[in-house]
Amino acid sequence: MLNTVLNEASSKMEKALNHLKDEFKAVRTGRASISVFDNVRVDYYGTPTPLSGVATLSAPEPRLIVIQPWDTSLIPAIEKAIMSSNLGYNPQNDGKVVRIPIPQLTEERRKEFVKLVKKMGEETKVAVRNIRRDANDELKKLEKDKTISEDDCKKGQDKVQEVTNDFVKKIDSAIEHKEKEIMEI
Incomplete structure (x- = not known):
């Protein structure tokens, strides 16, 4: 007992x-970390889906995160999800990938x-x-x-x-x- x-x-x-x-x-540090996006949900055809479930996330540079969606039509939904997550990031896209520059704290x-x-x-x-x-x-x-x-x-x-x-x-x-x-x- x-x-x-x-x-x-x-x-x-x-x-x-x-x-x-x-x-x-989820707490941001000065360098790029894809784990910050673990709780971000993207509206994937009406279903809230984790960002990692609809795209490949990578941090090729210390101050940059690149999100490459498997379906490019999801780019607006991904940008919207990141903006509404209140993480303080400003996503930029070129039609194929979403780039997120990490500003110096x-x-x-x-x-x-x-x-x-x-x-x-x-x-x-x-x-x-x-x-x-x-x-x-x-x-x-x-x-x-x-x-x-x-x-x-x-x-x-x-x-x-x-x-x-x-x-x-x-x-x-x-x-x-x-x-x-x-x-x-």
Whole structure:
């Protein structure tokens, strides 16, 4: 029973960390990265489809992203999707491909992105702490139902705290890594 609660809490914390890393992909850095477009959906004959599902994305230069649609009639829909995604990019097309120049980030804009990253990290830490609280509540319930002993409950809570501390360190590390990436010129 104890291991089940610990494994479940650890699994949920891992999902929270993975979600944070996915959110970080959408935060723009100074160089071209196609992962910024992971959440962009293109209207493909009435169906919202991921951009990577209708085109080939590449970053041939540090400040340029090239999107080559498999069907050139989708170029207006791709441009519209990028403009409406609020990523701050201005797509340009030549009839065959869509080019997206990546402008240099200002110092002020970089600091705004760092604040956003820290806010996302703090929200994930709150989620991890909520998972810890739920696991501890489950352990107390098991103790109350006489399924586990008081000592096992205390050991379980200590292990849940250890797992929580590990995930908070991983979140801090992810935040620090993304911050360095954003501030890099």
